[in-house]
Amino acid sequence: MSTHTYVRKTIGTALANPSDGDPTLMARVAAALPGKGFTARFDGTVADLVFADLLTGAEIVALDAAYAAWEPEDLTTLKSDLCTQIDQEVDARFERGPGFEFPPSTGIYYSFSLPAQAKWSGLYALRAHPAITYPIRINTYDDTGYIDIPDADTVESMYLCLAGTVMAYLNAGVGAKSAVQASTTRAAAEAAADAYLNP
Secondary structure (H helix, E strand, O other): OOOOEEEEEEOOOOOOOHHHOOHHHHHHHHHHOOOOOEEEEEEOOEEEEEEOOOOOHHHHHHHHHHHHHHOOOOHHHHHHHHHHHHHHHHHHHHHHOOOEEOOOOOOOEEOOOHHHHHHHHHHHHOOOOOOOOOOEEEEOOOOOOEEEEOOHHHHHHHHHHHHHHHHHHHHHHHHHHHHHHHOOOHHHHHHHHHHHHOO
C-alpha cells in the first residue's frame, strides 16, 4: 500500500525554468498543509506534487482550495492585464501630480492632468494669435500661487516643459510594459509591473 499522495495539477503556462518550480503555487500548498513535506516536479503545463504521506480528505480539500485561489492563467492574458494596470497608473499619476516644473529647478509646479494638457495644447497652438491677450494668469498645481504669462515665448517655454515631463511619464510606462511583455514567467511579469506600480 502506498504511503505517499500523488497530486497532478495543471498550470497556465509552461515554466521557462521547470527546475525552479512555481514559487507562488508551492508557497500556497505549503501554507495550506503546514508540516506536510512534499516535492514538486514541473513538466510543461503540468505540476506533479508528491506528499511524503497520505493526505486525509480534509487535507485534499484544503489543497484544492489553495490551488483554486492560485488561479493559474495564461501568461499572455496576465501580461495584458498588467499592461492595462500600468496604463491606468500612468493616467492616475498625471492626475496626482505634482505636475510640470517651471521655471526648471524652482520647485514651482503646474498641473499636467489630462484636461490641463488639452488646455495647454490649445493655448500653445494659439499663442501668437491676435485674439490672445497677455498677460495670462495660470495657477500653480496646489493653487497657492500663480504666474502671469507675459508673452507667446513664455507660453512656448512652459509648453515645452510640460511636453518633456509628459513624455518622461509616458516613457516610464512604456518601459514597464516592455519589461512585462519580455517576461517569460508569471513571477517575472508581476515583478516587472510591480516595480512601476509600487515603486
